[in-house]
Amino acid sequence: MRSLVGVLGLAAATLVASAGSSQSAPHPGEELVRLYSSGTRAMAILTIGGAAPAPVVFDTGTDVDMLTESYASGLKLPTVGKSESIDLATGKRSWLPVVELGSVRLGAASLADTKVQLFETAADDSVGVFGPAAFGGRLVTLELGAGRLRVAPRDGGTMPQQAAEPFADNLPSATVEVGGMRVRAHLDSGSNTGLMLPKSMMNKVKLKAPARPGPTAYSASGSQQVYVGQLDGDLKIGSRIIHDPQVTFSGISAGANIGFAILRDMTLVIDTAGKRSWLLDPAVDVPAAAEIAGTYGPVTVRASGTGKLIVERADKAPAQLVSIGSALFQEGSTAERFQFMRTGGRVTGLRTISAGGRIATFAKTG
DSSP states (O other): OOBOBSTTSOBOOOOOSOOOOOOOOOOOSOEEEEOEEOSSSEEEEEEETTSOOEEEEEOTTBSSOEEEHHHHHHHTOOEEEEEEEEOTTTOOEEEEEEEEOOSEEETTEEOSOOEEEEEOOSOOSOSEEEOGGGGTTOEEEEEGGGTEEEEEOOSTTTSOSSOOEEOBTTBOEEEEEETTEEEEEEEOTTOSSSEEEEGGGTTTSOBSSOOEEEEEEEETTEEEEEEEEEBSSEEEETTEEEESOEEEEEOOTTOEEEOHHHHTTSEEEEETTTTEEEEEOTTSSOOOHHHHOEEETTEEEEEOTTSOEEEEETTEEEEEEEEOSTTEEEETTSSOEEEEEEETTEEEEEEEEOTTOOEEEEEBOO
16 A cells, blocks of 8 residues: 655555454445645544544545554554555655554544554644545545535446546556656645656756755655756646646656645545546536436526526525536535436436535435
């Protein structure tokens, strides 16, 4: 197993031997995790048993959940074994303790895996790092722009309809085009950069000026100098094109990385059980307005004469829906979202997610 956790997404732990994992009962419904931005990373609230809630980084660049040793020692968590970790940024190997958390929640969602690895880090704004694998194979939808994470059953109703990208190194990834070259990149919300490339590419891509030394990057077992420049060309990721983006060059051996600064403008759907993911743009996988229009319990959705979708409810004024990818829409004036469910390619239901995190599901009845 791997992780790309750290100040610049550089700390990589490869779990090659573990003390095992525990599984909770399956969850039939959808759960929501509120995310808080620290400026460059997404933070969630972890609650272990009756302990006070504490902040952790939610990181799509890890499949190993971790807590800091100092935090775990204060809770007197029982040690149940050790696991070997390989830091991809430095190549250093180490054996790290594994502890049992018992009853644990991330936001409003319960976790399937209650055993975590202990580590120490130079960062002091969180007590650990958790990734999508913590939810036991359920479908994870990361909406950084809306400050939330949705965890849903892995079924056809919530799966995006377009082709998925396979995992790389057991992590969500996508093929991106950088200055005319196609590279495989991890999708790493734990990295506070946008585009990161290995130092070996520093002389292969066209820059507007020579890359200059950047801040020191810290990983689980060390630190390294990185370099920062500006690409003279486009970054193409999915259907999105970013002109002349800033690029960070590191000694990371795992290849390219797409971090928080880019992912916050997109929707990332992760299927850990199927080892695949979808990086969605607003214009991607939008069902026809006529297919969506209909009645869903107290909600009516109709198509305007110009093809726009209008949502109508008894207690609110009509409002336009704006697509944000994979049959997921947002009301134009609020953060409320509407996930249309599909069976056999047809729209058969609706999930509404309020700005406050309330979730309701309705069948299409007309």
